[in-house]
Amino acid sequence: MATGVSICSNALLMLGAQTINSFTDSDNIDRAKLCSNLYPTVRDDLIRAHPWNCCVKRIRLAPNATAPAFGLAYAFQMPSDCIRIMEVTSRNYQIDYKVEGRSILCDEAAIDLRYVFKNQDESTWDSSLVSLATLAMAARLAYSVTQSASMEQSRMQEFQMALRVAKAVDGQEEPPETMGDERLLAARMGGGW
Incomplete structure (x- = not known):
């Protein structure tokens, strides 16, 4: 081990x-x-x-009680073990966001975060x-x-x-990433928003 x-x-x-x-x-x-x-x-x-696949986590975040002073509507505290953000989504769509300090700022009321965590358990x-x-x-x-x-x-x-x-x-253990705006593609394919 x-x-x-x-x-x-x-x-x-x-x-x-x-x-x-x-x-x-x-x-x-x-x-x-x-x-x-x-x-x-x-x-x-x-x-x-x-x-690394063995160092990836997913979490759903709720916004902080205090909103950003201006610009974007919501702030979310990054998990304490997060060392790299991979993906920020809302309702299964990638969203625009900003990282400031240890916070993620965006205009969505809830976000899903996929991130690289500080995996200190080498046995995993x-x-x-x-x-x-x-x-x-x-x-x-x-x-x-x-x-x-x-x-x-x-x-x-x-x-x-x-x-x-x-x-x-x-x-190679993950499927290839898709290119483009998934919302636009879904709308064109009849999936709507």
Whole structure:
């Protein structure tokens, strides 16, 4: 079962370094601190970089009690675990919206949100994402552990190539997106509004 510690330990192994047992490992305190400092940022950047199927949620949002000062009619608080918005819809149609701070502003009274969430439970990740996180950590740790710029560059190139493949594979699990205004298409096909 994958964990943040196992991902970091495997990255250290790839660099020929001693593994850690926890982020507070007293036997390898320097490497444990390095991993505990770098891993959350690497994890969140990797999750945000692509809408991984294992990191996607849906939620229906109700508007905040306080409306925006001007412009749009409603404000919705983004979920606390949201790190990337994928789609905002109302009544099954994509809508125009703005993001300001941690709020979504629009003219609809209720919205459905599909988003990438900060999935901190690595045991729920796809095996490709676990492998990518390991490669990303190896690239990020490479210079600190080996003092070799060429090792850092080599690990980064390996990560970049694996990222392209993993994104393609993950993206093939979803049907292709449609183009155009669904409301217009529905009206033309007799579906109306």
